[in-house]
Amino acid sequence: MKRTAEIDRSTSETRIHLKLTIDGTGLSAIRTTVPFLDHMLHLFARHGLFDLTVEAQGDIDIDFHHTVEDIGIVLGEAFRQALGDKKGIVRYGTARIPMDETLxxxxxxxxxxxxxxxxxxxxxxxxxxxxxxxxREFFQAFANNCGCNLHLNLLYGENVHHIIEACFKGFGRSLDSATRQDARLHGVMSTKGVL
Structure with missing residues (x-):
């Protein structure tokens, strides 16, 4: 079964089309009108080996807040949808990422x-x-809409670009680990029997 999702979301502030394949190869086509976010989402997809398409338009004449947050919302919804009942997934993932002076x-x-x-x-x-x-707004929106615990800890770093980049790469790699399927698992990775 393919673990994919395609979501369209329109509000008075943003219009977003997002397509996700969890078991991808890291291909991405990102056009959000927020160039730095485009760069981060390309890195996220590549390091998580997710195939990701994002097309977004927002009220960037005001600022980038609505667009960034709403993309986090839609990406979280896409992962939740693509994972379905979460049977067979490892559930947890961790990544420690260096980026020059940053960890x-x-x-x-x-x-x-x-x-x-x-x-x-x-x-x-x-x-x-x-x-x-x-x-932070992006990651909060993702966690809320994916329904996940997401912990980002900066051990050290100085360059803000490097810090955010290390976080997005780690985000991709940790999600790749958490979404992996393990043939030894029957049902979900929980003693409750549901996630």
Missing amino acids: ADVTVDLSGRPYLVYNVDLPKVKVGEFDAELA
């Missing part, structure tokens, strides 16, 4: 319970035109 840990639990721990202390600066604080 970040990202851990995910596809538990069905949304929770974000974001120990990534960034200054209120821009990377290009992207407000660094929007990275």
Whole structure:
């Protein structure tokens, strides 16, 4: 069974079309009108080996907040939908990613319970035109809509671009691990019998 999802979401602030294949090869086609987010989503797809298409338009004349957050919402919904009942998945994934002077840990639990721990202390600066604080908004929206525990911990780092990039790469790799199927598992990885 292919683990895929395709979602269209339109609001008064954004229009998003997203297509996801969990068991992909890292191919991506990303056009969000937020160049730095495009870059991060390409990295996420490549390092998670997900096939990902995102086309988005938003009220970027105001700022990037709605577009970034809504893409996080839709990506979270897509993973939740593509994973279905989560039978046979490993459930947990962790990645520790270096990026030059930066080291970040990202851990995910596809538990069905949304929770974000974001120990990534960034200054209120821009990377290009992207407000660094929007990275947190993206991850919060994803966790809420995927229904996962998502922990991002910056061990150290100085360059804000490197820090956010390490987080997105770790996000991809940890989700790749958590979504892997293990033939030894019958049902879900929970003593409750449901995730």
